[in-house]
């Protein structure tokens with residue numbers, strides 16, 4: 001008995017088709033159909049197509065009875081190993097070729113013994129001597145049923161699927177087996193080579209089972225699970241816009257993905273040593289990394305003050321640029337400096353600390369220093385800025401200076417600044433400014449802590465006037 005308008009569908013697949021199957025005693029249903037007499041035994045069958053059935057295969061479906069049903073129902077899941085034959089017996093108590101009972105839902109026909117909401121039923125095949133050709137049979141089997149019986153209401157079945165653990169090798173192209181069959185003498189062993197080939201596969205996890213069937217009565221089937229994880233390829237590209245990396249120097253890529261080993265992954269450089277690339281297969285996840293310049297020692301901080309981070313979820317190309325930030329910026333010259341217009345005044349002196357970049361003798365790689373003056377009413381970026389020259393070390397700090405020549409007399413503020421990410425197109429570009437009490441984590445740049453530069457009108461000397 002099949003009917004499709006009594007339950008709402010099981011929602012998982014309701015849009016696919018209308019597979020609700022009902023088997024009922026029909027004493028109250030309007031269509032008046034009957035499955036048995038006033039009292040009798042109902043044995044209604046739903047058969048799957050013929051297939052190869054192995055131990056470990058799983059039949060999954062959803063089933064239910066009406067809410068608060070007072071007439072118990074029962075469902076048997078049976079197995080036939082007789083190929084395409086559909087013989088279910090001649091009467092309500094016989095089962096024909098479906099003589100293997102896999103499970104029974106509400107076997108004792110008790111009220112409440114059958115789920116009254118859509119519930120999954122999973123049946124795993126076991127106990128077969130080997131693969132068989134056959135069918136599954138769902139048998140609605142209720143005695144004392146019918147209009148005057150104590151049992152039988154109706155049930156629904158929906159969203160039925162069948163999962164076989166052993167696939168045809170043609171369905172698993174990424175797995176190679178050799179040999180695919182053979183014989184092994186009792187007490188000895190044979191080697192089966194299993195190879196994988198990820199060509200053409202997108203990133204992800206692939207699983208299959210290698211199933212070994214034999215006529216061994218004790219282990220007719222051995223299942224070896226195989227998992228192939230194809231990881232996304234990530235291409236790292238470092239753009240050396242500031243020429244921090246000189247011709248002949250290597251850049252390595254070190255990160256949490258290779259134990260921060262700064263010697264195992266040397267990036268490929270272009271002819272001009274301006275672009276460095278490396279491609280890695282990385283499992284999905286989060287990683288920290290750094291680019292390390294091989295210049296004498298290993299220069300961890302020349303291209304980035306802090307670790308970079310990447311979240312891998314699929315193949316990607318990561319473009320990176322220099323990203324250095326100073327740990328300290330400071331005006332070293334006097335808080336107040338005086339001079340005359342059109343006469344070089346100063347020098348204005350600053351110092352900067354970039355972790356790992358300024359430490360050694362000489363100006364830090366790729367750093368630009370400037371001194372500047374302007375009115376505090378003018379935005380500091382719009383002051384007059386003059387490139388300054390490295391003059392020596394103050395501990396780990398670079399010291400730099402320049403005089404300035406001011407055209408108009410007046411009272412100005414002055415400050416110092418530095419930039420390491422100045423290459424055209426570097427998204428990390430930005431000047432860092434220094435003041436009199438310094439700029440460092442926890443101590444900001446303050447306009448009211450800049451230097452004072454007082455420029456007086458230029459006085460012409462009397463002897464000149466007398467000529």
Ligand SMILES: [Ca+2]
Nearest residue numbers: 240243245273
């Ligand atoms: Ca370069």
Ligand SMILES: [Ca+2]
Nearest residue numbers: 358360361362
């Ligand atoms: Ca230095």
Ligand SMILES: [Ca+2]
Nearest residue numbers: 437443446449
């Ligand atoms: Ca301060």
Ligand SMILES: [Ca+2]
Nearest residue numbers: 437438444446
């Ligand atoms: Ca400050």
